[in-house]
Amino acid sequence: MAERIHITTAITYSNGPPHVGHAYEYLVTDSFVRYQRRKLGAENVTFVTGTDEHGQKNRDAAAAAGLKPKEFSDRIAALFREAHKGLNISDHIFVRTTDPVHEALVQRMLQRTYDCGDIYFKDYAGLYCVGCERFYTEKELLPGNICPTHNTRVESIKEGNYFLKLEKFRDEIVKNVRREGFIRPERYRNEALQMLSEPLDDLCISRPKARLDWGVELPFDSRYVTYVWYDAFWAYLSELPDNSSEALSEVLPVTEHFIGKDILKTHAVYWPAMLLAVGLPVYRHLNVHGFLNFGGARFSKSSGNIKDPVSFERAYGPDVLRYFLLREVTYGLDGDFSEERIVERYNSDLANDLGNLTSRVLSMAARYFQSEVTAQAGTGNDPLDGPLCEAFAATASKAGALIDDLAFNRSLEVIWQALDAANKYIVATAPFTIAKDPAQLSRVAQILANLIEGLRVVADTLAPFMPVTSAKILDLLNVDATLARAQFGQGIKPGHRVKPATPLFPRIEKPKA
């Protein structure tokens, strides 16, 4: 049976348009998805992303916009769909928590948990912050019962609510968190374990409709809707082609969640508890990324440094933002984002290394051989040929293993080492010099065959990171999808014709405003 994998981004709880921070998560995850599709076959990979549309904040944002909640979330969802398209996010299931299929699964799981006796009712009196949608204890608040996050006065509320038992699942949750590689990178595992070293308060999973009616109704008490978090987690699974419990039992052990570090606790503690409560297995990996800063400062609306990520695609061309974020940011750590750095990366890596290498190789092929490949790659006996061919031959597997380990930046580094080797090889073999001697043309042919075949392998390996660029280079090489995937030396054969060079990444002279 073929190995399969299920991959998700966090679903977005957003009352505004997507920004670069969202884009980072989408682009990282999508590159991982694209890699897995190539490795396992597209039919063995499912990819879910979407929007989290219930809850008080969404309802309030809708009210502020003068819209009904559903109309408002339709608009937000459309914005995100548009952003996915603009960012070239590959095929995915776009979940909305207001979709009937999703709501049905949430209700099924609530009912099952209730039937198992893991949800109970109790009266609760406490201080509630509307913005946070949660209760606070007095010592958590600032003097005067002010919410530390929103700087507003919390409300004193007394109401009955439903709770999910958590302590019952503690041992099982801890066992999971301890599991090697469950949380990646490892730094976040320690944080999660620390969270688990303290008593777990049972999770309140309901909101009375009297206070908030924008949510999924509890199947066992129509006076309540479920809390947004309980609702949202199931979005990872609800719109899969088959969301039966049997199917979910198969999917969860191969499920990879990609999230930001801010929602570590909910995913490391609550979500596993929810799954265990309904007798489902815990998912396989929690992949946690850091935040993007802007010139050293946090992205924030007030500082006005929020950028529309799609505008970068338009300004710099496809794949550039994606390349930059994956190459420059170490997965799991915070990264710094600035246009100055993008331009630096663009010029040095994309224009000078990748783009220029493609140009010079194709130009020589055109000039000396009318773009025909006339030798078999990998068969040269010059001492310079061996190392180059070995470098190209090893690139794909090395780069791939690093993607499996979420080391996207190092994976790209490996690919660029191959480009580097190619540029050095050209200088060392100097085909442009020996081409002046007709007697040495066959050697020139050999050199170019090696380079063209190497370029093919690099372009193919680059596909998850730079899908558009990869396709462009493969097109210049006149290679179809099947030929593109061949191992080094098995691809382009003598007699093959490539196309004339066109600049892939024209240099940018000045940073754009």
Add this chain to the structure above:
RNA sequence: GGCGGCGUAGCUCAGUUGGUUAGAGCGGAGGUCUCAUAAUCCUCAGGUCGUAGGUUCGAUUCCUACCGCCGCCA
């Protein structure tokens, strides 16, 4: 306040299960080639590896304290 992480060349970061001259990329300086997008290629950074102690034959790498930044929790 508790716990954890980080602090390495101008910038972004690797790295060291303790051991000869601490690495890469970018930026900057000089040089080279001419196939190429004034690109490539070669050479050049003398950085107290946050500070102060300790362990050790020997610490950037282990321990302690402290300083700074950050995260989580309270």
